Amino acid sequence: MLNIENLHASVDNKPILNGIDLQIRAGEVHAIMGPNGSGKSTLAHVLAGREGYTVTDGQVLFEGEDLLGLETEERAHRGVFLAMQYPVELPGVNNAAFLKASLNSVRTARGEAALDAPAFLKLARDRIALVGMQDRFLKRNVNAGFSGGEKKRNEILQMALLEPKLAILDETDSGLDIDALRIVADGVNALRNPGRAIIIVTHYQRLLDYIQPDRVHVLANGRIACSGDGTLAQELEEKGYGWLNEESAA
Amino acid sequence: MNTPEIAMQRYHDSLTGIQPSLTGAELPWLAGKRRSALEDLTRLGLPQRRQESWRYTSIDKLLGYELMPVTEAMASLQESDIRHLWLPDLQTHRILFVNGRFVPQLSDLSGLPAGITVGSLRDLIRCNPIMPARWLGHASGASRHAFGAMNSAAIHDGLVIDLPRNQRLERPVEVLQISMGRDDAILYQPRNLVVLEAGSEATLIERHVCLGNSHYFHNGMSEILVQEGARLEHLRIQEESPAASFLHGIFARQAADSRYEYSGFSLGGAWARTELNLDLQGEGAHARLDGLYTTGSNQLTDYHLNIRHTVPGCRSDTRFKGLLHGRGRAVFDGSIVVEKEAQKTEAHLNNANLLLSRRAEVDTKPQLEIHADDVRCSHGATVGQLEPIQLFYLRSRGIDALDAQRMLCMGFAGEILEQCRIRPVSDIVGRAIENELNALAPEVAGASSD
DSSP states (O other), X not given: OEEXXXXXXXXXXXXXXXXXXEEEOTTOEEEEEOOTTSSHHHHHHHHHTOTTEEEEEEEEXXXXXXXXXXXXXXXXXXXXXXXXXXXXXXXXXXXXXXXXXXXXXHHHHTTOOOOOHHHHHHHHHHHHHHXXXXXXXXXXXXXXXXXXXXXXXHHHHHHHXXXXXXXXXXXXXXXXXXXXXXXXXXXXXXXXXXXXXXXXXXXXXGGGGTSOOSEEEEEETTEEEEEESHHHHXXXXXXXXXXHHXXXXX | OOHHHHHHHHHHHHHHHHGGGSTXXXXXXXXXXXXXXHHHHHHHOSOOTTSGGGTTOOOHHHHXXXXXXXXXXXXOXXXXXXXXXXXXXXXXXXXXXETTEEOGGGOBOTTOOTTOEEEEHHXXXXXOTHHHHHHXXXXXXXXXXXXXXXXXXXXXXXXXXXXXXXXXXXXXXXXXXXXXXXXXOEEEOOEEEEEEOTTOEEEEEEEEEESSSOOEEEEEEEXXXXXXXXXXXXXXXXXXXXXXXXEEEEEEXXXXXXXXXXXXXXXXXXXXXXXXXXXXXXXXXXXXXXXXXXXXXXXXXXXXXXXXXXXXXXXXXXXEEEEEOTTOEEEEEEEEEEOTTOTTOEEEEEEEEEESSTTOEEEEEEEEEEOOSSOEEEEEEEEEOOOHHHHHHHHTTTOOHHHHHHHHHHHHHHHHHTXXXXXXXXXXXXHHHHHHHHHTHHHHHXXXXX
């Protein structure tokens, strides 16, 4: 589904990604771990198409299509979804209106009919239950005044509504207490299916206690330093990331 | 002679000419007021750019027009011409003015409770001038500039509301002010007088619209007295013609424990200036002033607020937001004065502007002048553009760039619209802003990349 080859990217002319190679098949869950500054979040944002992240070399194919040639919204239409580490507050923008506009833009792009208000509300209520929130959540403004946990749950709600093919979760576990973490993990697990690939970007192993990854990759200095199965995450938890720098310095 | 001198002479001559034909010309108190206003006009002279409140506002273009002062409606309208302009789904007392003149046959004041006056100033001057004789000029005081003097020199018609003690007007008063220019540019000068006696309560909704795209100069004044414990909710939607010049001075005075809530929406006009003068003169008076303006190319929105706390324990909350696009220009000049005796004052003023184009321009100047020492006051202003991270967030959810910009703009405006308790009003304003944003879509797209 996703094929990343020799990806180089820089931010403000500073190289951050220095040759990433990664293949993800439909149905797989990959965890990307690594110390701060290793390029994890940059990779997530490059895939989503954030401005200011310049690809200097390499390519990314998503279902055979050149992903990097697409506008941000076109990537969303194709089924790419980024759950952000810091979900953005949109004061004055109603959450329900935002979710409906988002869902209908993706549905229209997929050739499906746009949902009218009652149909949307029915679906939204169904998905809200999945992330353990109340309906009044819909009446508030997007993320404005939300607690950290509510913001993250709102991201998972969007993912549940948009049903992306490729979901990228950027540090979704950061700032969550154990209960919120479990709710978010349950939401993600409920969305695992053979047609969907999920990338979990995380600094810590604790989210992976709840979401079992098929593969774990460790990023250091903008490259994948090593890959393995779920046990690699366990190993990192014990050893920390210090050994990576020693290795790459050597 | 140069243009200002010619214009001044013209204003003076035309006002002198019409004074004998104005309503109540035979009433000494009224004729005297008009005459002294004419003297004020000569004494004050036209506003100059070197005066602080006119520093960012040029009236050169206005002075170039040969304006014809009118005291009649100058147009005959059918019910079908204006039906769509009344607010939908709202029971109101309807009162129509065309070019400043009351049009009784298209108004509907049939359901007014006995003892309550809602109607035309001209009618009241003719039939029962006690109330206007007592209150006209009371809240406004001496003319502060030539245009105010011009209005007072030609007091003729306008809205009048007189609400007796402890009367609560259930339905809002809905004023439709239609401007209809003709081939020659016209000048009309409505004078409104609203008196809410102690303990009374009312909602006033004013809508200024234009039929056609002609030039006219609306030079209006409103005097509003909110007596002890009275409560007035005042909403104004101002959608002038793109060619129009519009100046309106509001003078509101609040007595003890009164409430004045203002929501003003300025959406049109080549030059639209609103001067809002608020005097909190009785302890425990509260005011909330909310404003929203949208301004595009060839437009200047010009807001001047003068909020004065003279007694202890009053509160004012002022929040104005502006959405500028194209080569739109706005001036926001808002000042709060807290006098020495006005201890325990709480006063806040904020002005936020969102610029959708690099060519748009705003001059904002919030000011706070405090002479008391035990107060809670704040003031601030921001001028900014759409946040790239917010645009990215929406686009990453599949919403295209233009829709994303529109949603963020509507969100910005929504923070003021949400405060408006009369749904049909916020709906009309919301739709008007949406249409304005839709119409400039390609320009917005250009702005993000230039």
